[in-house]
Amino acid sequence: MTLLAWHEVSMITIAHYLQYVALSMLTGVLALLPLPLAIRFGKGLGRIFYIFDKRHREVTKQNIRASLGTGLRQADLDRIAISCFENLGLSLTEMVRAEKMTAPELMKNITIEGMENYQAAIRQGKGVVLIGAHFGSWELLGIIISIILKRVYAVARKLDNPFIERKLGRIRSSKGNLTLNKNDAFWEMIRLLKNGEIVAVLMDQNVTRREGVFVPFFGQPACTNKGLAMILLKTGTPAVPVFMVRRPDGTHRVEIKPAISLVHTGNLKSDIRENTAQITISIEEMVRKHPEQWFWMHRRWKTKEGQG
Numbered sequence: 001m002t003l004l005a006w007h008e009v010s011m012i013t014i015a016h017y018l019q020y021v022a023l024s025m026l027t028g029v030l031a032l033l034p035l036p037l038a039i040r041f042g043k044g045l046g047r048i049f050y051i052f053d054k055r056h057r058e059v060t061k062q063n064i065r066a067s068l069g070t071g072l073r074q075a076d077l078d079r080i081a082i083s084c085f086e087n088l089g090l091s092l093t094e095m096v097r098a099e100k101m102t103a104p105e106l107m108k109n110i111t112i113e114g115m116e117n118y119q120a121a122i123r124q125g126k127g128v129v130l131i132g133a134h135f136g137s138w139e140l141l142g143i144i145i146s147i148i149l150k151r152v153y154a155v156a157r158k159l160d161n162p163f164i165e166r167k168l169g170r171i172r173s174s175k176g177n178l179t180l181n182k183n184d185a186f187w188e189m190i191r192l193l194k195n196g197e198i199v200a201v202l203m204d205q206n207v208t209r210r211e212g213v214f215v216p217f218f219g220q221p222a223c224t225n226k227g228l229a230m231i232l233l234k235t236g237t238p239a240v241p242v243f244m245v246r247r248p249d250g251t252h253r254v255e256i257k258p259a260i261s262l263v264h265t266g267n268l269k270s271d272i273r274e275n276t277a278q279i280t281i282s283i284e285e286m287v288r289k290h291p292e293q294w295f296w297m298h299r300r301w302k303t304k305e306g307q308g
Contacts, residue, residue, distance in 0.1 A: 039093070046086035046087065061078075066220065098175075099170070109252060111253050112254045114255055128237065131239050131240065131282060140252070142177065146177045150198060152199070204280075206222070206298070212225050213272060216280070221305050222280065246293055262275055
């Protein structure tokens with residue numbers, strides 16, 4: 001490796017470490033704050049992102065208007081967009097505080113609805129896939145799900161920053177869950193499900209044409225990961241949507257939905273598309289009910305049909 005290349009690697013490493021130090025300082029402060037102050041801090045952090053992150057602010061508003069209608073009043077558009085950023089700040093706050101909290105402390109302000117849906121799914125003896133989204137306090141849900149149900153293997157993309165990746169991995173697994181690298185999780189998920197384990201997947205992000213199929217999401221073709229539908233068809237595993245809804249008083253409600261009815265026609269291509277569409281519908285229904293709690297700043301419709 002040339003001297004210049006070593007210099008570039010060194011600069012990247014330093015930048016990654018400084019990002020890690022900044023995050024560690026932030027998490028340290030959040031862990032010490034009383035809950036009411038931490039909530040105010042989280043909301044304020046979200047508003048700061050909203051004010052200074054012009055690119056994501058504009059993406060957020062474009063997505064909301066395209067999805068919820070051009071007739072949406074400007075005041076409502078601004079309210080949803082700001083609330084979306086506040087939700088992000090709150091979610092970060094709740095995630096980093098969760099690592100040091102006990103199970104009873106975490107569950108104090110959380111109620112569960114639909115446990116019978118999970119129990120019906122697990123009785124089939126084929127493992128369970130939990131379908132989630134970047135909705136509500138999704139990171140907190142990922143942490144406490146092992147308290148509610150049992151150990152979960154969560155599929156996640158590996159971060160570019162190795163220092164932050166290790167820190168987030170420690171937080172996410174602090175109550176017993178484990179993480180699967182999204183890039184090579186396909187066969188490992190099949191193995192785990194055949195052993196009766198629980199796997200959690202967030203299914204609301206854009207993917208490339210090679211990775212996905214186009215299904216409707218808010219009336220627009222959204223390229224959505226097709227791998228999960230392939231796994232469900234191969235294993236017969238029930239897929240159960242699970243969401244954490246943030247209440248106005250700062251408490252949370254976990255909603256466990258009935259398992260999605262999978263389509264098996266024998267036409268693999270059609271079945272993959274239809275089942276991916278059913279998964280996406282379950283997410284859209286929750287976002288329509290609580291639009292201020294979804295991650296609108298993501299470019300969900302970035303991949304277009306007809307692209308090369």
